[in-house]
Amino acid sequence: MTQSVDMSVTLAGLRLRSPVLTASGTFASGREFADFIDLERLGAVVTKGVSLEPWEGNRGPRIAETASGMLNSIGLQNPGVEAFCATDLVWLAEIEVPVIVNVSGHSADEYAAVIERLEREPGISAYEINISCPNVDAGGMAFGTACAPAERVTRACRSATSRPLIVKLSPNVTNITEIARAVESAGADAVSLINTLLGMAIDARTFRPRLARIVGGLSGPAVKPVALRMVWQVANAVDVPVIGMGGIADAEDAVEFMLAGATAVSVGTANFVDPTSAIRITDGLAEFCRARSIPRVAELTGALRT
Amino acid sequence: MTQSVDMSVTLAGLRLRSPVLTASGTFASGREFADFIDLERLGAVVTKGVSLEPWEGNRGPRIAETASGMLNSIGLQNPGVEAFCATDLVWLAEIEVPVIVNVSGHSADEYAAVIERLEREPGISAYEINISCPNVDAGGMAFGTACAPAERVTRACRSATSRPLIVKLSPNVTNITEIARAVESAGADAVSLINTLLGMAIDARTFRPRLARIVGGLSGPAVKPVALRMVWQVANAVDVPVIGMGGIADAEDAVEFMLAGATAVSVGTANFVDPTSAIRITDGLAEFCRARSIPRVAELTGALRT
């Protein structure tokens, strides 16, 4: 069939040309991938985490491979919001693609301060608030594993901007729907999940942890079942749209997340395995719809038959 | 080197000839594996979950394969404690191996009632209280995801027996060390972890969940990083011994769990992949120690170099 598929989706007021985004921290600001794919075909570029001051990140080794996945403890290394505006944003300004800036902080005020600085910049479509990074001591996941701090950070960010606010949730919780409802009530326009699962790897030969920081975040196909479950639970618990991610490696994975209730999906670890993943998945998603005469990809969202 | 390795470990007062146990629900009561391995070489047989009344379990499909893992939603199907005593225990009485009975219930009283019935039976070395099954509606994981109910169930079981009491923890929590401390304070002689991670699988071709019950428990190599991390956290948080499990497929995996702090390990999903797994791992563990002139396998426990 040659009939074309409407791949656009609307997310927190943003009209995206595709539901396929990049997962923060796995795509930098896209520059390194421009050699492999046409960035302008992405639904949006989600940048790596940006903080108020430069962050050094953690000592190495920073990654360890695991069965069908990987652990990372990068620790949000980034040059800080000033440098980000001076370099990444300037480069991105030349590209016709929505930019979602992933924001990190050690305190609610710091998150808000990053946003305040970014508010002065054009060309930012939305913010993704990372309250779920397992790789930093202060802040990070601590904000994402209880309702009160999650709400506090969301409120602080909400009051700092009228741009769409996406809050990124941690899977390392007993009940993710509680947290999702909390950030929704605090003003989030969308939620994204999952961030990485806290994990650990040990080298039996050396008796040492494989990561210098001992623990790190698990990502990749191994986590997909947990991610799908949480996306499904959250999509049924909140009214705001959900951005689903966790182990997406091919178009069928993306379809599964949309059926579970995701309005858009993010591709993370798969970018390392195949730098063309995001576009390969976009094309596969269109083909999936075409083959089934589904006119709009958005119709997949929540279409799970239970 | 031909020097032999002392493979015995002491767990909650039990002297086991090996640190390698079988994970509940993956080994039935051992009968089906007797064709493949010498059960008497196991540290102990941990039986499938036993409840007061017979349980039907969930509708099928009950399993789904995932990347380096599998989901199950068996739902603790079992004939009830009476039938268990009349058949499995009678069969096990002929075998020279410690028996740890895994206990399930819909309420604290039901758990205790199962134990009271089992107290009348000889040949039971310990109980493993499953407060972490994600596949039953009433009870199961509900008891294992908050301190109060976990304590309540543990107390009820504690008062019903003087035999060693092992409480099996759920990984689907924000802070597993809290729960571990709670059950320790309530009288648990040991804790075992992890049970399965709540997950989901979807068939993109049919738009349906792969499991009739929609969600199920994730196990296998995919979960090993999360399991190792939790074993390490719990071993550092409680004084009682830890039985580690989650994705153990070879001897190196077993070593990693012991280094992280486990006194013993359980082999689960690997029994399906290779019915000789538990013994293959036992032999590999002895060889690992022999090759490094480690005289007692117990020396691996907590030997992680951080």
Add this chain to the structure above:
Amino acid sequence: MGGCACSHHAVSPALERVTVVANEQVATGVGLVVFEAPRTAAEVLPGQFVHIRIAEGTSFILRRPFSVHRVRGGRIEILYQVVGVGTRALAEAGPGTVMDLVGPLGHGWEIPEGAAHALLVAGGLGAAPLGMLAEELARRGVAVTVAAGAPSEKRLLARELFEEVARRVELATDDGSCGTTGLVTGVCESLLDDEALDVVYTCGPEPMQRIVAAQAAAAGISCQVSLERLMACGIGACLSCVVPTTDGLMRACVDGPVFDAASVVWESAERVPEHSS
């Protein structure tokens, strides 16, 4: 049901290292793999299966269950349809490839005492477990009639085997490229009318087996079905594979895959991915 198909009784399963000696496509999307597997070949009974670890180090970890289609000397033959990652890997396994299997497994077909005439109804891949049975029946002097169906002639399986041992073979294809146009259940219906049968054996898509079972019941003839369920352990330990029966939940891997049709409590929902046959 009456006596068992075996001169000897079902032996306990073992882990056997087996070697691929041949592996060819025999129909669209269907392959026939031959394994050197002396222990299994010597012990397997008609209707039993083996649980194969197709590959190690892959992202799929579970074994795959396959019926033994035929035995020749120390070799077993398996008819398989390529439907997913495991069977794709199996299709790529050339001669010399070593795998391990657990088997023989399960409760196979039963041959009632004094049965003189049996009808075998095969839908697509359903021909797989019926191959050994047809040969065993013939060996015992039981008259065999076969009704086999497939989407098209090119998809008909085990035709030579059936024509060699059966007294009568009726074929049906959806596209009419061979035999009756239509479903094998239609052929079964008429065979139940014009032949004097003692027992019906069927395997194929579950809805088709269910219809055959109903037809046999209506004709007052005992019927055995072979059911597929998702299986983790394959040896009775995990309870992945349960089938509701009049005697309660049974395990397809040890109490089945062959069941007395009368005892099966048919379920509406599909329990396993349907073969595209």
Add this chain to the structure above:
Amino acid sequence: MGGCACSHHAVSPALERVTVVANEQVATGVGLVVFEAPRTAAEVLPGQFVHIRIAEGTSFILRRPFSVHRVRGGRIEILYQVVGVGTRALAEAGPGTVMDLVGPLGHGWEIPEGAAHALLVAGGLGAAPLGMLAEELARRGVAVTVAAGAPSEKRLLARELFEEVARRVELATDDGSCGTTGLVTGVCESLLDDEALDVVYTCGPEPMQRIVAAQAAAAGISCQVSLERLMACGIGACLSCVVPTTDGLMRACVDGPVFDAASVVWESAERVPEHSS
């Protein structure tokens, strides 16, 4: 540092489907694999690497980084040591096997303007990235002296290549089976004394590179090292592979793997699994 080793400048990496044309063991536990890889072969510079997806559908998902050892026409050669699951799979890849790689990647060796005499110090697998460099230096008329070390003669790598293009080759083995008995750093020390060198290039176990860097510094000669780090993306996006330098954290995959030794802030802890070489 001075000019760059390339007639042309480093080009952007691409995803290239490559085919194994040969793959043989060349030393104990070390293989040499030759890929038909025209695009990479045409563009790769000495010291650059490729990121190979050795297998798909396996339980290990990440690519594996390997230096390009030599280029011959449209083919690239890689010297690899079997240390784990990925290199084991690579060792099993026969001629005809298709893989994909991302490359050429990284910042390679630099040849200072007017350099007349270079010392290459290779420890075990460290010979891998020095092969192309030795050939390029010779091509440019720069005198090449090589110091290569290994546990034993059978583990010495690229000996023919070095002896072909180098003016002088000094070998060292731990067991004395060939050349000086002892470490290559000992040989390096004396070469730094009795030769007039303009630049030192080294690759091998990090502790050894660190010693060579110190020896060169003491001798007042500029030194370049090639550092290994665990790499996820290989293209600069994930920050897995950082190396502390006097200019801050650098990425081994794009700012390296070759660094000016003077800029490296050596770390005590081992950052990557040590080669058993």
